[in-house]
Amino acid sequence: MEDLSLHILDIAENSIAAGAKRVDIRIRESRREDLLSIEIADDGSGMKQDMLKKATDPFFTTRTTRRVGLGLPLFEQAARAAGGECRIVSRPGSGTSVTGVFRYSHVDRQPLGDIAETLLTLAVGNPGMEFTCRRQTDDADVFFNTAEIEAELRGAPIHSPAGIAAVRKSLERLREGVTHAVGNR
Amino acid sequence: MPKLKLEDLAEVREKARKATSLREGAARVKMTVHMGTCGIAAGARKIVEAALREVEQGDLRDVMVTTSGCAGLCSREPMATVEVVGEAPVKYVDLTEAKVKAIFKEHILGGKIVEQYALAIGSERAY
Numbered sequence: 001m002e003d004l005s006l007h008i009l010d011i012a013e014n015s016i017a018a019g020a021k022r023v024d025i026r027i028r029e030s031r032r033e034d035l036l037s038i039e040i041a042d043d044g045s046g047m048k049q050d051m052l053k054k055a056t057d058p059f060f061t062t063r064t065t066r067r068v069g070l071g072l073p074l075f076e077q078a079a080r081a082a083g084g085e086c087r088i089v090s091r092p093g094s095g096t097s098v099t100g101v102f103r104y105s106h107v108d109r110q111p112l113g114d115i116a117e118t119l120l121t122l123a124v125g126n127p128g129m130e131f132t133c134r135r136q137t138d139d140a141d142v143f144f145n146t147a148e149i150e151a152e153l154r155g156a157p158i159h160s161p162a163g164i165a166a167v168r169k170s171l172e173r174l175r176e177g178v179t180h181a182v183g184n185r
Numbered sequence: 186m187p188k189l190k191l192e193d194l195a196e197v198r199e200k201a202r203k204a205t206s207l208r209e210g211a212a213r214v215k216m217t218v219h220m221g222t223c224g225i226a227a228g229a230r231k232i233v234e235a236a237l238r239e240v241e242q243g244d245l246r247d248v249m250v251t252t253s254g255c256a257g258l259c260s261r262e263p264m265a266t267v268e269v270v271g272e273a274p275v276k277y278v279d280l281t282e283a284k285v286k287a288i289f290k291e292h293i294l295g296g297k298i299v300e301q302y303a304l305a306i307g308s309e310r311a312y
Contacts, residue, residue, distance in 0.1 A: 070222045
């Protein structure tokens with residue numbers, strides 16, 4: 001994976017495979033605390049204790065199309081390489097939450113990448129699901145929610161040309177909110 | 186087996202409705218980009234982005250771009266399956282943004298399969 005936004009997309013795909021209806025992504029970037037944390041929480045099927053233990057083992061997977069599963073192991077590796085760790089909390093029936101913590105200034109920390117493009121792919125590619133993203137920095141706190149966009153669309157599907165444009169517009173606000181927040185204050 | 190409740194039936198109906206909406210004319214073409222770990226690492230997100238641009242630019246209201254998991258042929262990612270209503274699905278492999286453009290022009294709009302980019306014509310799974 002080239003950057004963290006691709007890891008987020010990959011972990012969220014796990015949520016979709018686990019039958020989630022809603023995925024909440026939370027990104028905290030704090031230079032002040034030298035911390036970057038990423039949480040992906042879903043309301044999917046969740047995992048039993050024994051599966052949870054094997055979740056970061058590359059030679060464990062629930063899928064049948066291949067025999068290795070690299071999503072979570074790669075995310076864990078990225079966190080560890082940046083002086084952090086990966087925590088997974090899960091219970092059958094109450095969803096899964098995956099949190100990666102990274103040292104912000106660590107030389108091996110992967111860049112965050114294009115989080116907007118990850119959200120666009122998730123939102124448009126999975127109509128009927130709800131995705132939220134809260135992005136906090138030391139000076140900004142912005143929020144993205146597909147439910148708001150769907151309400152604005154009044155019945156037009158999110159994968160229609162109008163839907164795609166609406167998602168893009170909303171994501172622009174998310175991106176600008178972070179870049180310009182310092183200047184606006 | 187537990188007794189079937191009314192809610193269960195509603196769920197079954199919803200599932201069936203989702204599975205058949207393509208046939209009922211909700212979309213004429215469905216393009217499914219495979220988004221497993223392998224696909225994402227190989228650049229599948231760029232492929233989705235390129236496909237969505239085509240839909241937006243051409244105002245293609247009858248084309249649906251969606252995503253699915255790994256299809257089991259990780260070495261040929263990024264991959265996408267193009268399904269035109271009433272025709273056999275076509276699986277395209279080793280995709281690039283330029284190939285996506287060509288697939289939209291020739292296959293999705295022109296109705297002619299881009300054979301040189303296709304792996305196989307048939308089911309959603311590779312084997």
